[in-house]
Amino acid sequence: xxxxxxxxxxxxxxxxxxxxxxxxxxxxxxxxxxxxxxxxxxxxxxxxxxxxxxxxxxxxxxxxxxxxxxxxxxxxxxxxxxxxxxxxxxxxxxxxxxxxxxxxxxxxxxxxxxxxxxxxxxxxxxxxxxxxxxxxxxxxxxxxxxxxxxxxxxxxxxxxxxxxxxxxxxxxxxxxxxxxxxxxxxxxxxxxxx
Ligand code: GDP
Numbered sequence: 001x002x003x004x005x006x007x008x009x010x011x012x013x014x015x016x017x018x019x020x021x022x023x024x025x026x027x028x029x030x031x032x033x034x035x036x037x038x039x040x041x042x043x044x045x046x047x048x049x050x051x052x053x054x055x056x057x058x059x060x061x062x063x064x065x066x067x068x069x070x071x072x073x074x075x076x077x078x079x080x081x082x083x084x085x086x087x088x089x090x091x092x093x094x095x096x097x098x099x100x101x102x103x104x105x106x107x108x109x110x111x112x113x114x115x116x117x118x119x120x121x122x123x124x125x126x127x128x129x130x131x132x133x134x135x136x137x138x139x140x141x142x143x144x145x146x147x148x149x150x151x152x153x154x155x156x157x158x159x160x161x162x163x164x165x166x167x168x169x170x171x172x173x174x175x176x177x178x179x180x181x182x183x184x185x186x187x188x189x190x191x192x193x194x
Pocket of ligand 1: 031032035036038142143144146
C-alpha cells in the first residue's frame, strides 16, 4: 500500500468529540501494550504518528489517524492492565462499546494478540463479543520477531485452538521487521472493498 499522507487527527473520550463520519474506519483493539500504536505507525509508514510506549495503560482515549485522505485508523484504549478499579473498567467498556456499536463509518475491527502468550480471557471475551456483534474481524498476531520460527508455529496453533479459528486466519505480524504489513493492508482492502 502506497502511503501518500498520514496524520494524527484527534483523541476523543466521548462521541461528540469524534471527528465527522467522513471516511471509512478500521478500529484496533487489544491488550494495552500489545502494539496497537506500533501497527498503526507501521501501516502508515511513519515512525511516530501514533505514540508508542513501554508503559501499559497509557492510551485511555480513542485516537484517530487519517491515511491518504480516505481512511481512518482508530486506536481504541487497551484492556487487561491489572491495577484498575471496577469503576475504571466499566468506564473503559462503555467508551469502547459506544464507539464500536454506534460508529456508522466503521467497516471492521483489527484485534491484536501478542503471539508470545496464550490469548488471555479478555482476548477471548473481546473476540467472542466482536463475532457476536457481527463485526468483520481481522486477527493479527504481534511481536512475532521475538520468537523463533518453531515457536511461532507452536504458539499460532495454540492461539487458533483457543479462539477456535483456522490456522491460516491470524496474520503473523511484527512492527520491528514489518513482516505481515502487506498482508494486513490486503485484508484491510478486502474489508473496505477499496
Ligand atoms: P499499545 O499500548 O498497544 O499502543 O502498544 P505500543 O505500540 O505502544 O507498544 C508497546 C511496546 O511494545 C513498545 O515498547 C513497542 O516498541 C513494543 N512493540 C510493539 N510491537 C512490537 C513488535 O512487533 N515487535 C517488538 N519487538 N516490539 C514491539
